[in-house]
Amino acid sequence: MSATTIQALQKAGKLPSGLSDKQAALLQRSLDRYSGQVSDKVLTAILDDFRDKLKTATTMTDVNDMRGIMADLQANIGGSESLAKRLEWSLRVSQEVAAGAGTYLNQNLTAEAVDEYPALELKRIYSRDVPRGTKDPEDSWPARWEAAGGELIDGRMVALKDDPIWQALGDGDGGYDDTLGNPFAPFAFNSGYETLDVSRKESVSLGLIGENEHADPAPIDFGTLLKISNRSFRVPVKILS
Amino acid sequence: MSAISITVTQDTANQALFELMQSVTPARFAGKVGPALVNETKQHLGRLGKNKQGYKSTRFYENFSVFWSPDNRGVSVDIPPAVVNGRQVGLGLRVFGGTITPATAQMLAIPISAASYGRVPRDFPNLFLLKMTDGRAFLCQRGQRGQQRAGGRRGKAGQSSKPPLEWLFVLKKSVTQDGNRDVLPSDKRLLDVAANAFKNS
Numbered sequence: 001m002s003a004t005t006i007q008a009l010q011k012a013g014k015l016p017s018g019l020s021d022k023q024a025a026l027l028q029r030s031l032d033r034y035s036g037q038v039s040d041k042v043l044t045a046i047l048d049d050f051r052d053k054l055k056t057a058t059t060m061t062d063v064n065d066m067r068g069i070m071a072d073l074q075a076n077i078g079g080s081e082s083l084a085k086r087l088e089w090s091l092r093v094s095q096e097v098a099a100g101a102g103t104y105l106n107q108n109l110t111a112e113a114v115d116e117y118p119a120l121e122l123k124r125i126y127s128r129d130v131p132r133g134t135k136d137p138e139d140s141w142p143a144r145w146e147a148a149g150g151e152l153i154d155g156r157m158v159a160l161k162d163d164p165i166w167q168a169l170g171d172g173d174g175g176y177d178d179t180l181g182n183p184f185a186p187f188a189f190n191s192g193y194e195t196l197d198v199s200r201k202e203s204v205s206l207g208l209i210g211e212n213e214h215a216d217p218a219p220i221d222f223g224t225l226l227k228i229s230n231r232s233f234r235v236p237v238k239i240l241s
Numbered sequence: 242m243s244a245i246s247i248t249v250t251q252d253t254a255n256q257a258l259f260e261l262m263q264s265v266t267p268a269r270f271a272g273k274v275g276p277a278l279v280n281e282t283k284q285h286l287g288r289l290g291k292n293k294q295g296y297k298s299t300r301f302y303e304n305f306s307v308f309w310s311p312d313n314r315g316v317s318v319d320i321p322p323a324v325v326n327g328r329q330v331g332l333g334l335r336v337f338g339g340t341i342t343p344a345t346a347q348m349l350a351i352p353i354s355a356a357s358y359g360r361v362p363r364d365f366p367n368l369f370l371l372k373m374t375d376g377r378a379f380l381c382q383r384g385q386r387g388q389q390r391a392g393g394r395r396g397k398a399g400q401s402s403k404p405p406l407e408w409l410f411v412l413k414k415s416v417t418q419d420g421n422r423d424v425l426p427s428d429k430r431l432l433d434v435a436a437n438a439f440k441n442s
Contacts, residue, residue, distance in 0.1 A: 095324070099306045106279070106308045112272030125287035126303050194283065197276035201441055 147174025275309030338420030
């Protein structure tokens with residue numbers, strides 16, 4: 001990814017302006033390997049699946065089996081409209097992750113801001129028709145939070161910015177396979193949850209940090225984005241939130 | 242398209258806040274106030290209701306990121322334009338209103354049904370143009386054969402031999418949209434949030 005791409009993402013409103021050279025370099029190095037690969041992965045997966053099924057179909061002699069394969073292809077791969085929807089979905093996820101990366105940087109923009117707002121809260125910002133956890137309470141975000149090693153404080157999902165819980169959430173610790181691998185929201189596909197800054201005063205009252213204790217920023221490592229791109233996922237994996 | 246910028250300056254703060262501001266560096270002030278303003282703006286966008294027509298939400302406001310940054314007057318909150326349906330869209334049009342004209346096409350295609358809401362004509366492969374005698378133009382497609390008509394103007398429901406028309410888009414040379422300041426938190430609300438963030442930190 002070139003500096004122009006970063007500028008384009010800034011122009012598209014997905015990254016904050018005024019990144020430091022170090023932040024821009026980190027972002028550039030990681031997004032270079034990430035950008036566009038979500039779509040590539042989807043395309044590759046779909047095409048591989050298509051090739052496999054065609055290969056199987058050519059060796060078949062039973063017409064009913066062939067019909068079954070064709071029906072399977074139709075259902076799972078579909079026509080151009082289905083492919084377009086999958087790509088559209090994939091691109092949307094890419095954009096959401098890029099926007100999340102921008103917010104992540106913004107939440108750690110200056111030492112003063114981290115000192116004033118040392119923690120984050122995972123909170124629902126956007127509603128969903130079928131929120132995660134509706135069908136299976138173990139799938140809810142509070143359940144995921146606890147499965148990832150987090151503690152609910154007064155029912156809230158709050159932790160310091162440098163707490164490993166954020167990466168654990170993104171990694172799907174606890175056995176969740178719909179997460180995106182990043183230590184920032186969105187942590188999973190189609191999530192309506194975002195992270196909000198929590199002030200020092202509130203962080204102290206919640207027992208997260210001492211009144212005069214030093215607050216560290218998140219350990220920004222955009223190499224984690226590489227893990228996402230290397231994960232072979234199908235889209236859509238789970239259209240819940 | 243320009244970004245929206247909400248700026249809190251020391252000129253508009255009350256005296257007590259002004260005195261407090263004198264006791265901190267600009268970077269400290271921005272660090273105290275910026276994240277609070279972003280929190281408020283994000284939550285406000287999240288609370289905006291569904292579309293007026295009751296159609297399935299396109300999650301329009303989720304496309305916008307909210308960032309804070311220190312500036313020479315204090316702190317600013319920026320909501321840069323976002324790419325929606327392949328087009329760069331700014332929130333400013335929703336807030337302040339304005340006239341939209343097509344950038345590349347000859348006409349704007351305005352969705353007029355639940356099926357086309359949040360979509361663009363290229364999402365519908367079998368569209369055709371219908372021009373009315375009064376000059377209006379629509380993009381339509383044929384529905385499924387056997388589908389019942391919604392109304393009875395052109396025959397009894399369910400008795401048509403042709404599939405019904407689906408009216409998806411109306412074509413217009415330009416559209417003037419009213420502004421809606423409520424899309425963003427009010428100035429007073431933002432100032433209250435800024436003052437509280439400063440005083441309570």
